[in-house]
Amino acid sequence: MSLWFPVGTVLTAYALFAAALVCAAAVGARRRGRSPVRWGSTVAAAMALFLFWDWPLVWLSHHHRCANESGLKVFVTPAQWRESAGTGSAQQAAGAAEHWGARRFALLYRNHLTSGDEGELFLKVWRWTDELVDTHTGELLARRINFSAGNGYRHSDPPLKFWLQVRDCEGAPEDARRLAALLREFREAMKRP
Numbered sequence: 001m002s003l004w005f006p007v008g009t010v011l012t013a014y015a016l017f018a019a020a021l022v023c024a025a026a027v028g029a030r031r032r033g034r035s036p037v038r039w040g041s042t043v044a045a046a047m048a049l050f051l052f053w054d055w056p057l058v059w060l061s062h063h064h065r066c067a068n069e070s071g072l073k074v075f076v077t078p079a080q081w082r083e084s085a086g087t088g089s090a091q092q093a094a095g096a097a098e099h100w101g102a103r104r105f106a107l108l109y110r111n112h113l114t115s116g117d118e119g120e121l122f123l124k125v126w127r128w129t130d131e132l133v134d135t136h137t138g139e140l141l142a143r144r145i146n147f148s149a150g151n152g153y154r155h156s157d158p159p160l161k162f163w164l165q166v167r168d169c170e171g172a173p174e175d176a177r178r179l180a181a182l183l184r185e186f187r188e189a190m191k192r193p
Contacts, residue, residue, distance in 0.1 A: 018047035051161075054123055058164050061122045062149040066169035069127075072144045072178050078189040081134070081141060113183065124164050125149050130179060132186065141186070144179050146172045 022040045029039035076084075114131045121127055130144040150165035 014051065018044070021047060052163070054161075055164060058123050058125060058149050059166075061125045062147055062166050062169075065121070065125060065127070065147045070145050070147055070169040070172065070175075072142065072175040072182075074142045074182065076139065076141045078182070078185040081186065082189040124161075132179075132183065142179065142182055144175055146175070 022044045025043040026036035026040035029036045114129075114133060116129060126148050128146045128148065131140060132142040133140055147169050148167055150162070
C-alpha cells in the first residue's frame with residue numbers, strides 16, 4: 001500500500017485542526033474586544049511554524065552544501081592513468097567502501113566504482129559519493145559528490161514532510177553524464193595495448 005493515503009489523511013486532519021484553532025482564537029478575541037485578525041493570524045502562524053519549522057534550515061543547508069561541495073572532480077585522466085600503468089602518485093581513496101550504505105561495482109579488473117551515502121549530515125540533508133578507484137594501487141581517479149534532502153533515499157515512499165524532498169543539486173544530471181563518459185574512457189584506456 002502506498003504511503004500517500006496516510007500522509008494525506010494526517011495533513012488533512014492537521015489542516016482541519018489548525019482551521020478550528022484559528023476560528024476559535026478569532027471568536028475568542030472578538031468576545032474580549034481584541035482584534036480577531038491579529039489573534040487569528042498569530043495562531044495560524046504558530047500552527048504553520050509547528051509544521052514547517054525545519055524547511056528553511058534544510059533548504060539553506062542543502063543549498064550551501066551544493067554550492068560548496070558538490071560536483072565531479074577528476075584527479076587522474078584516462079590518458080594519465082594509462083601512461084602511469086598504475087604506479088599511482090595521486091591521492092589515495094578515502095575508503096568509501098567501508099562507509100555504511102556503500103556499494104562497490106567492479107568495472108574491470110583494474111578499477112571499481114564505489115557508490116554510497118554518508119548518512120544524515122544535518123536534519124534531513126544527505127551526501128552521496130561516487131568514487132572511481134584503481135583497485136591495484138588504491139589511487140582515487142575521480143569523485144562525484146551530490147546532496148539530497150528529505151528522507152534521503154531516492155525512489156521510496158514519501159515521508160510525512162514531503163515538502164523537504166530535494167532530489168539533487170543543480171547540475172547533478174550533467175555531472176552524472178560526465179562521470180558515465182569518464183567511465184567509458186577508462187574502459188577504453190584499459191582495453192588499449
